[in-house]
Amino acid sequence: MLTHPSGRRAVLRAGAAAAGFAAAGLPLLPRAAQAAGTLNLVLESEVVILDPHATTAAITRTFGYFVWDTLFAMAENGAIRPQMVREHSVSADGLQWRFTLRDGLRFHDGAPVTAADCVASLRRWMPRDPLGRMLQASLASLEAGDPTGFTLTLKQPFPLLLDVLGKPNAPVPFMMPARIVEAAGSARITEIIGSGPFKFRPDLWRAGASMTLDRNPDYVPRDEAPDFLAGGKRVKIDRAVLRVISDDATSANALTAGEVDYVQYLGFDHLASLEKARGVELMGLTGIHMFQGNFRLNHASGPFADPAIRQVMWHLVDQAAILQAIGIPARFARADCPSFWMCDAPLESRAGSEPARYDVAAAREMLKRTAYKGEPIVFLEVSGSISQTAANVLAQSMKEAGFNVDEQVMDWGTVLARRGNKEGWSLFPVYSNGVDMVSPLNHFYIASTCADYPGWSCDNRIPPLLQQFAATGTPEERRRVADDIQRIAYELVPSLMWGQFSRPAGYRDRMKGLIRSSFPIFWEVSV
Missing domain, CATH: 3.10.105.10 (Dipeptide-binding Protein; Domain 3)
Known part of the structure; x- marks a missing residue:
């Protein structure tokens, strides 16, 4: 059972958190701002590379799942399930796969997601990923038909096709606007536009301090329960602010004082005190x-x-x-x-x-x-x-x-x-x-x-x-x-x-509905 850090100890913890934020150049958010639907999150590191096709860095993958979406996604039991895809079919010989996108998919700039965008994204991603290269070697053609459907034809059967399209391993096959893919060529993308549940706010990005992601009001989740990276992704908060705090003690103190809501990786020497802190929960994971x-x-x-x-x-x-x-x-x-x-x-x-x-x-x-x-x-x-x-x-x-x-x-x-x-x-x-x-x-x-x-x-x-x-x-x-x-x-x-x-995550108990995962997932979370 959690105990309350009362008296002088609580004051010292709050003071330590405030001092840590000041040292890091991070403004303290007023409680009213937090209550309005903003989560302050401390992830494993700062997001430096924003292009999720350009690196295997886990933090860029995490950023990717905020901003972009995938054709298929992995459920908790390891099964691969449709995500952006509404339905798909495969020929009797296993060589021709047809995919139809679900209704309501739009990019953050308002443009509809089309089959041409998916084809361009897959062609960009395949040569950059080991599994993508295996798929590319088996590929005969990849063509968009009408705006909502595309066909992938193989030279020989590739039984793991859906596993590859839905894999969570970086670089993840995230879907991007074709115009951005074409503009980037072989370079990294510079315009961060996805169709995922959160929108990146470049105007609020402060390198070395914080990154802001707002709820995508136009995102249409699947009509399913959330299941790891699959299922319905219903965003119930208005904003997620990714705070850059590299020191374990500072982030632990900030969590204890309630100045941040979530810390992805807690220092092991802070676990004992955090387990006793009122309002703090720890998430240990298995498998x-x-x-x-x-x-x-x-x-x-x-x-x-x-x-x-x-x-x-x-x-x-x-x-x-x-x-x-x-x-x-x-x-x-x-x-x-x-x-x-x-x-x-x-x-x-x-x-x-x-x-x-x-x-x-x-x-x-x-x-x-x-x-x-x-x-x-x-x-x-x-x-x-x-x-x-x-x-x-x-x-x-x-x-x-x-x-x-x-x-x-x-x-x-x-x-x-x-x-x-x-x-x-x-x-x-x-x-x-x-x-x-x-x-x-x-x-x-x-x-x-x-x-x-x-x-x-x-x-x-x-x-x-x-x-x-x-x-x-x-x-x-x-x-x-x-x-x-x-x-x-x-x-x-x-x-x-x-x-x-397992490296336990820590979070404030005001967060309800947090999915237990080694990936920081904040759809379904309410405060």
């Missing part, structure tokens, strides 16, 4: 809504270009110790998950995972039998992040096993720049949304096998299996192929899983 931590290895140069040296690493990852060092409470973590495709998920697997056994002594003996001669292992670490803590734990085990580890601390932007070079680094830590890791087709380090993707892991057996997985029609067969891919991945070592966990 596909959890995160998967990974250490990505560089196969292109340095010691990890040697497969034998990579194999040693499976004995040096202690998931339980890493999660404990980060401070993740047991109820928000899976301490031992060997599955590339997440645990408590449809394709959970232990296939090939026998090497994943923490044993520093065994690693030391294995390393002696390799060609390793003490070359530096350059470990890129993200300053102040939970992934840096994960890196520190692994680095210590590596040193005990006989590796010469060079830990280099920097911000995430620098890591992104450094990892683009094939030389100068050996590994880096990262964690990703579970929905991005639950299948071989979207797992960053499997789907990119033998592609020009930082890390450059390649086993020529995997790409044909990915094609086989996409062409397989039954869940049982997909699971078998996924197991085969995982066995090879354990030999290849594209990455090392350092744990599965």
